Amino acid sequence: MTAVSFAKNQINPGVAGLSISYSLMISGCLGLFLQCFIVVENSMDSAVKIIDYCYDIPKETNSAISNQLNLSDSWPLAGHISFDQVSLRYAPHLPDIIRNITLELKGGTKAGIVGRTGAGKSTMMLSLFRMIEPSTGVIKIDGIDLQHIGLSKLRSSLSIIPQESVLFEGTLRYNLDPYHIYTDNEVISALKSAALQDLVSSSYEGSIYEKVSENGSNFSIGQRGQFCVARSILKRPKVLVMDEGLS
Numbered sequence: 127m128t129a130v131s132f133a134k135n136q137i138n139p140g141v142a143g144l145s146i147s148y149s150l151m152i153s154g155c156l157g158l159f160l161q162c163f164i165v166v167e168n169s170m171d172s173a174v175k176i177i178d179y180c181y182d183i184p185k186e187t188n189s190a191i192s193n194q195l196n197l198s199d200s201w202p203l204a205g206h207i208s209f210d211q212v213s214l215r216y217a218p219h220l221p222d223i224i225r226n227i228t229l230e231l232k233g234g235t236k237a238g239i240v241g242r243t244g245a246g247k248s249t250m251m252l253s254l255f256r257m258i259e260p261s262t263g264v265i266k267i268d269g270i271d272l273q274h275i276g277l278s279k280l281r282s283s284l285s286i287i288p289q290e291s292v293l294f295e296g297t298l299r300y301n302l303d304p305y306h307i308y309t310d311n312e313v314i315s316a317l318k319s320a321a322l323q324d325l326v327s328s329s330y331e332g333s334i335y336e337k338v339s340e341n342g343s344n345f346s347i348g349q350r351g352q353f354c355v356a357r358s359i360l361k362r363p364k365v366l367v368m369d370e371g372l373s
Contacts, residue, residue: 135341140322155236171274174196176251186256195270195274197275201279202283202364203364204232205233205267205363205364206230206231206232206268206269207231207265207266207267207362207365208265208266209227209228209250210228210265210266211226211228211262211263211264212224212226212262212264213227213260213262213263214249214261215227216249216258218261222261224250226262226263227250233268233309247369248369251286253265254267254365255281256280258304259273269293283364284366285358285361285363285365286358287351287358288354289366289370291347291350292342292351292354293341293342293345293350294342295338296337296338297334297335297336298333298335298338299334300338301338301342301353301357302316302317302356303360310334313334316356317334317360320353320355322349322353322356
């Protein structure tokens, strides 16, 4: 009671009200500061991932290896594929997914790999692009060990129609020919072969420079698959991998 009486006699009511107002403002500012801190912390996750990708993830083999082999721009010429006692696994400490596979596919051959989920069908496909390196054995295309071919040359020489079709934000032409290697007429011809010319003519006034939304959201799933087919037709690769792309 003495302390209350003392405060009652010493503190001006106006000062007390001002103190309470500032106290409420401080609590609101603390809440705003905490919210900003959380936003900054979440945004820094992107920086952490970039650092991980730059320094902590093992880098793939130098893509310049292909220059030493003097491979032509038209390689592979036949598309002959061979697996010789190949085993594949996703990490050194994990067991093999594929064990001692030996097979041979001649150029121009159409082959299908059938198996249950997790049998290793997609793993074999990834090994052709050297997304997974063999733990044992040798994979060759046209008699050349893939380990001796640079990644840039290897992956640009093969083509794939994946399970989930991918389109990038840009134009129709960019999605089919990002490096502008082919002419507009060749791009249109590939669209016709993939049964997409009617779509382009009716919806986009025949222009192959019309915009494609992010992830191709302005097209249906089936149409995205057709664009992947058109991309492969335009490239005319000797090795085409279809990972359930047209199922």
